[in-house]
Amino acid sequence: MTKAIGLEVSLAIAEAVKQANVDIVAAYPITPQTHIVEELSVYVANGELDAEYVPVESEHTAMSACVGSSAAGARTYTATAAQGLALMHEILYIASGMRLPIVMTVANRALSAPISIWNDHGDIMSERDIGWVQIFAENGQEAYDLTIAAFKIAEDHRVLLPVCVNVDGFILTHMIEPVLFIDQKKIDAFLPPFKPAMTLNPDKPVTMGPVGVPEVYMESRKQCEEAIMGSRQVVAEVFSQWGQSFGRDYKLIETNGQPRAKVLFVTMGSQGETTMTAVQDLSESGESVGQVRIRLWRPFPREEFLEAIAGAEELIVIDRALSPGVYNGPVAQEIKALLYEQPQKPKIHNVIAGLGGRDVTVKDFKKMYEMSRKNELDPNYTIWGVRSDA
Amino acid sequence: MWEIRLHGRGGQGAVTSAELLARAAIATGKFAQAFPSFGPERRGAPVQAFVRVDDKRILKREKIYEPDVVMVLDPTLLDVVNVAEGLKPEGIVVVNSSKSNQELKEKHKWPNVAAVNATRIAVDILSVPITNTTMIGALLKASGILRAEDMEEVILDRFGSKLGPKNFNALSKAFEVTSLN
DSSP states (O other): OOOOEEEEHHHHHHHHHHHTTOSEEEEOOOTTTHHHHHHHHHHHHTTSSOSEEEEOSSHHHHHHHHHHHHHTTOOEEEEEOHHHHHHHHHHHHHHHHTTOOOEEEEEEOOOSSSOOOSOOSHHHHTTTTSOOEEEEOOSHHHHHHHHHHHHHHHHSTTTOOOEEEEEETTTTTTOEEEEOOOOHHHHHHHSOOOOOSSOOOTTSOOOOSOOOOHHHHHHHHHHHHHHHHHHHHHHHHHHHHHHHHHSOOOOSEEEEESTTOSEEEEEOSTHHHHHHHHHHHHHHTTOOEEEEEEOEEESOOHHHHHHHHTTOSEEEEEESSOOTTSSSOHHHHHHHHHHTTOSSOOEEEEEEOOGGGOOOOHHHHHHHHHHHHTTOSOSSEEETTOOTTO | OEEEEEEEETTSOHHHHHHHHHHHHHHTTOEEEEEEOOOOOOTTSEEEEEEEEESSOOOOOSOOSSOSEEEESOGGGGGTSOTTTTOOTTOEEEEEOSSOHHHHHHHHTOSEEEEEOHHHHHHHHHSSOOOHHHHHHHHHHHHOSSOGGGGHHHHHHHHHHHHHHHHHHHHHHHHHHOOOO
């Protein structure tokens, strides 16, 4: 095993994209994603990466260029955040509808207004239904590993869908921390060159993304639904191959803390690690507490999630996004809908925490636990840490 | 685990100090994090950066509220910011100052102080009053987190063959002359 090096996580992601040997990077810089594509543009300029870097004038064009290049058979990457992701919105559906295996990093950031460059999951939660496979990384190593794995998942002919890897803006993207890089030869063996199912080619003309009249549109949408549902198995397979090849195991749903604990935190993204410290401290003082971390958000790994929470009496579901007007955050809505059909339902406390870069600390998680035990958390949802003068 | 908070002004290199410290710690096989305070970056305005160093994996992603060590790059900050806010009872303030440890300790009621005239060292060796690398020497002497020589490789890598050795010399000089309390 090589030695971990300390570097900014954005640069580790850029290294992953370089090692995945992409053909096209089309991106528009936006904080907190900029360092990733800046570094990639350096690699292209100095010849370290044999690819085209397409500097575009907006994220709408960035994703449009990605659609074109992926349709032409090129391994294609982009990155964005917040308003940039929102500006891509209509093209995101076209990428999945045309079954194009683009890989994108979303450096999760709050949506305006008020303008915030800081982290939350509001950006990706507004894009839940785009038909992309959506994965969350918890630390720099995962951001590096999952970026490479994302290409293998996307390009698998049973999937052929775009994949986005969510990385908390600033909290991960701007963090200097240890990352183990993998030898290029091993990555090449893991990730063979992209073999598109069909390409735009003047010698063999095809039409992609034409009009879907009412007689075919539903069939086309159902195929997309089947593809993303089917991708769950492929994601699990690729994670398992990753573990065999490189020794770091990833699961669709990760657990932590005492098995079959009474109270479980449910987290997504980098908050998972801070929660681990709270769970460890609480367990040491005799509390029956554990943790479930959602790594694969789309498609939602229903069976794995139900298995992970089996026997729990209470869930404290953390949402880093607001879903205005419906009481619960997106993750809690999902889980409540899933549990409706289940004979055994744990009690659910939904906590909306860490919007727009608000720090969520070990102490906060311990306080949430304490309040849940005393039944002091709102039965619907609690918007955490809002100043009483606001 | 060591939790270190760095105070500087925008442009003085506090964020670079944090990065260099974490990279050097990781290169010795330790675990470390370094991150800025993610605010709007304005030259001259007070800024903070954070470093954690531990022998095991760090599972904490929050700012540092109760630091073991505070490092202050700019003496004028002492009038503007309570740099010792949240400092642990046995914590150390490493400060760029021409005043003595004793004088600072009495004036500010800090538990432990390591003062060094980093501006003087930086001007003498680097010919500019940029103290971020110099102050790392004082920090390491006062805390023992790493050896001074552990910093050499990352400093040469960061500043290149011309400025790198000068920065490492400034760091080493501060390491040599700093004392705790």
